Amino acid sequence: MAGTLLALVLGLGTLPAAATPSGTSPASTPTALAAPDISxxxxxxxxxxxxxxxxxxxxxxxxxxxxxxxxxxxxxxxxxxxxxxxxxxxxxxxxxxxxxxxxxxxxxxxxxxxxxxxxxxxxxxxxxxxxxxxxxxxxxxxxxxxxxxxxxxxxxxxxxxxxxxxxxxxxxxxxxxxxxxxxxxxxxxxxxxxxxxxxxxxxxxxxxxxxxxxxxxxxxxxxxxxxxxxxxxxxxxxxxxxxxxxxxxxxxxxxxxxxxxxxxxxxxxxxxxxxxxxxxxxxxxxxxxxxxxxxxxxxxxxxxxxxxxxxxVGTGGGGTCDPAAVVGNGGFESGTAPWTGTTAVIAAHTGRAAHGGTRLAWLGGNGSTSTESVGQTVTVPAGCTRASLDFWLWIETAESGSRAYDTFSVRVNGSTLATWSNVHAGGGWTQRSADLSAYAGQTVTVTFTATEDHSLQTGFLLDDVSLSGA
The missing domain is CATH 3.40.630.10 (Zn peptidases)
Structure with a gap:
C-alpha cells in the first residue's frame, strides 16, 4: 500500500449456520452458486x-x-x-x-x-x-x-x-x-x-x-x-x-x-x-x-x-437463489445507511447489549403515544422458492396481562406480514422471521414499525437482519 494519502410468520425462524472456526474456510458459503475453496x-x-x-x-x-x-x-x-x-x-x-x-x-x-x-x-x-x-x-x-x-x-x-x-x-x-x-x-x-x-x-x-x-x-x-x-x-x-x-x-x-x-x-x-x-x-x-x-x-x-x-458466474436467467447480500447493514454496525425512517434509533445504546457487535435499533420504549420505524428497499432473488426475512428481537415491557397494548410489525410495501407485542416480552434475544417467498423476483420495501399507546413503555430491540432462502 502506498505510504501517502492521495486525496415473517409469528414464531421462531431457522437458526443461521454457526460461524466457522478460526483459520478454516466455511463448509458452504452463503450462496447457491457454490464458489470454490481457494487453496x-x-x-x-x-x-x-x-x-x-x-x-x-x-x-x-x-x-x-x-x-x-x-x-x-x-x-x-x-x-x-x-x-x-x-x-x-x-x-x-x-x-x-x-x-x-x-x-x-x-x-x-x-x-x-x-x-x-x-x-x-x-x-x-x-x-x-x-x-x-x-x-x-x-x-x-x-x-x-x-x-x-x-x-x-x-x-x-x-x-x-x-x-x-x-x-x-x-x-x-x-x-x-x-x-x-x-x-x-x-x-x-x-x-x-x-x-x-x-x-x-x-x-x-x-x-x-x-x-x-x-x-x-x-x-x-x-x-x-x-x-x-x-x-x-x-x-x-x-x-x-x-x-x-x-x-x-x-x-x-x-x-x-x-x-x-x-x-x-x-x-x-x-x-x-x-x-x-x-x-x-x-x-x-x-x-x-x-x-x-x-x-x-x-x-x-x-x-x-x-x-x-x-x-x-451463472446464466443470469433469474434461477439463482442468492440471499446473502440482499439486506444491507443488517447488523447496524456501519452507520445508518441504507436504512430509512426513524434512523436515530440506530446506535450503540447504553445499557442495552446488541445481539452481535455493538449497535442495534431500539424502537419504542417511550412510554407515550409514538410510532417509530426503520426500513429499506430490497430485491428478493427470483430463484428463491423459499425466502425468509430473519432477525433477532428482544421485547422488554412495563405492561402486564395478556392484552396487546404496544406492537411491533413487519410490513412489505405497507402490508403487514407479522406482528409481535408486549405480550411476547421476556426471554432476551430471540430469532424471529417473516415469510417473503411470495415476493421472489420483486423489489420491495421492508419496514419494521413499533407503535406504543399512551402509557407504560414497551421497547423493541432489533438486530442482525438478514434474508435466507433456497
Whole structure:
C-alpha cells in the first residue's frame, strides 16, 4: 500500500449456520452458486515465487527493478498457461522512470459490456521483498484467476484481473490504466475490487466502502465467518481503488491494515495485540514470508472467489437463489445507511447489549403515544422458492396481562406480514422471521414499525437482519 494519502410468520425462524472456526474456510458459503475453496497452499506457493524474485534482485520488487519484472513474468506465465488473454501495458506517462508494466488478464467469456475487475499492486518498496505489501494481494488474486480458469463456469458477466505497477510511488500504474480508457470503456466496468495487504500479522478485517452495493458480497462472505468487518478508513485514497473512484467507478476490496494501530475493541473482536500496528513490518525489510497471517490470507482469498462467483458466474436467467447480500447493514454496525425512517434509533445504546457487535435499533420504549420505524428497499432473488426475512428481537415491557397494548410489525410495501407485542416480552434475544417467498423476483420495501399507546413503555430491540432462502 502506498505510504501517502492521495486525496415473517409469528414464531421462531431457522437458526443461521454457526460461524466457522478460526483459520478454516466455511463448509458452504452463503450462496447457491457454490464458489470454490481457494487453496491456501497454492497461494503460498505464489508467495514463495515472489519472494524468490526479490531475493535474486537486491531483496526487493520495486517497480523499476528486475525483481518486479521477474514477478510480472511469473504471473504472466501462469495466466497464459491457464488460457487467459494477457496484456503487458507499459506505463508511458505519470509513472516513475523505468517502471515496469501493468499486467492485465481477461477471461474470454461473459458479457463484455459488464466487466467486474479485480486488482492488486504487484510492486513493492525498496526496503524489502514486500510479502504482505503486496505479495499477499497479488498471490491471492493470481490463484483466484487460475481457479476460475480451472473451474471454467458459465459466465454471465466478464471478469478482468490486473496487477499494477508503481503503486508505491503514487498509484501511478492504475491511474495510467483508468486515465487512458475511453469513457465507453470505463462505463463497461461495473465495479473494481482491490486487494492490498490481506495478510497483516496483527491485522483486522476491513472492507472498502463497506455499506456500498459493490461491497455487499465481500462483506457477506466475511460476515458468514462471524468476523464483523469494519470500514477500511486507514486505506482510503491510498491504494489503486482510488484511481477508479476518481472516475466514478464503484469500488470495494479487502485489507487487513498497515501502520495504524489496533484498538482494544478490535483486539477483543479479532484477537491480536491492541495498541500495536496491524502490520509490524510495514514498508520494512522484515516484510518477508514470516510476516504473513495465513488465516487472514485464506479468508481473503476465499472471499475474493465468493465475490467473483456472485458478480459474474451463472446464466443470469433469474434461477439463482442468492440471499446473502440482499439486506444491507443488517447488523447496524456501519452507520445508518441504507436504512430509512426513524434512523436515530440506530446506535450503540447504553445499557442495552446488541445481539452481535455493538449497535442495534431500539424502537419504542417511550412510554407515550409514538410510532417509530426503520426500513429499506430490497430485491428478493427470483430463484428463491423459499425466502425468509430473519432477525433477532428482544421485547422488554412495563405492561402486564395478556392484552396487546404496544406492537411491533413487519410490513412489505405497507402490508403487514407479522406482528409481535408486549405480550411476547421476556426471554432476551430471540430469532424471529417473516415469510417473503411470495415476493421472489420483486423489489420491495421492508419496514419494521413499533407503535406504543399512551402509557407504560414497551421497547423493541432489533438486530442482525438478514434474508435466507433456497
Amino acid at each position: 491456501l497452499t497454492a497461494v503460498r506457493a505464489h508467495l514463495d515465487e515472489l519472494s524468490a524474485a526479490a531475493a535474486r534482485n537486491g531483496g526487493n520488487r520495486r517497480s523499476t527493478g528486475q525483481g518486479y519484472r521477474d514477478s510480472v513474468a511469473y504471473v504472466k506465465g501462469k495466466l497464459q498457461a491457464a488460457g487467459y488473454t494477457v496484456t503487458e501495458q507499459p506505463c508511458t506517462s505519470g509513472c516513475t522512470s523505468g517502471a515496469g508494466p501493468n499486467l492485465i488478464a481477461e477471461w474470454p467469456q461473459g458479457d463484455a459490456s459488464a466487466v467486474y475487475m479485480f486488482g492488486a499492486h504487484l510492486d513493492g518498496v525498496s526496503a524489502g521483498p514486500g510479502m504482505n505489501d503486496n505479495g499477499s494481494g497479488s498471490a491471492a488474486l493470481l490463484e483466484n484467476a487460475l481457479t476460475l480458469a480451472r473451474e471454467n463456469p458459465e459466465l454471465r458477466n466478464r471478469v478482468r484481473f490486473a496487477w499494477w505497477t508503481d503503486e508505491e510511488q503514487g498509484l501511478n500504474g492504475s491511474d495510467f490504466y483508468v486515465r487512458t480508457l475511453s469513457s465507453a470503456e470505463r462505463s463497461r466496468i461495473k465495479a473494481y475490487y482491490n486487494f492490498d495487504m490481506v495478510a497483516s500479522l496483527n491485522g483486522g478485517y476491513f472492507v472498502n466502502h463497506i455499506t456500498s452495493a459493490a461491497a455487499a458480497p465481500m462483506k457477506a462472505y466475511w460476515d458468514s465467518l462471524g468476523l464483523r468487518p469494519e470500514e477500511n478508513t486507514e486505506g482510503a485514497g491510498r491504494s489503486d481503488d482510488y484511481s477508479f473512484e476518481r472516475y466514478g467507478i464503484p469500488t470495494s476490496g479487502y485489507a487487513m491494515g498497515a501502520s495504524a494501530r489496533k484498538t482494544s475493541a478490535q483486539a477483543a473482536k479479532w484477537g491480536g495485540t491492541s495498541g500495536a500496528a496491524y502490520d509490524p513490518c510495514y514498508h520494512r525489510s522484515c516484510d518477508t514470508l514470516s510476516n504473513i497471517n495465513t488465516t487472514g490470507l485464506d479468508r481473503a482469498a476465499d472471499g475474493i472467489a465468493y465475490t467473483v462467483w456472485q458478480q459474474a
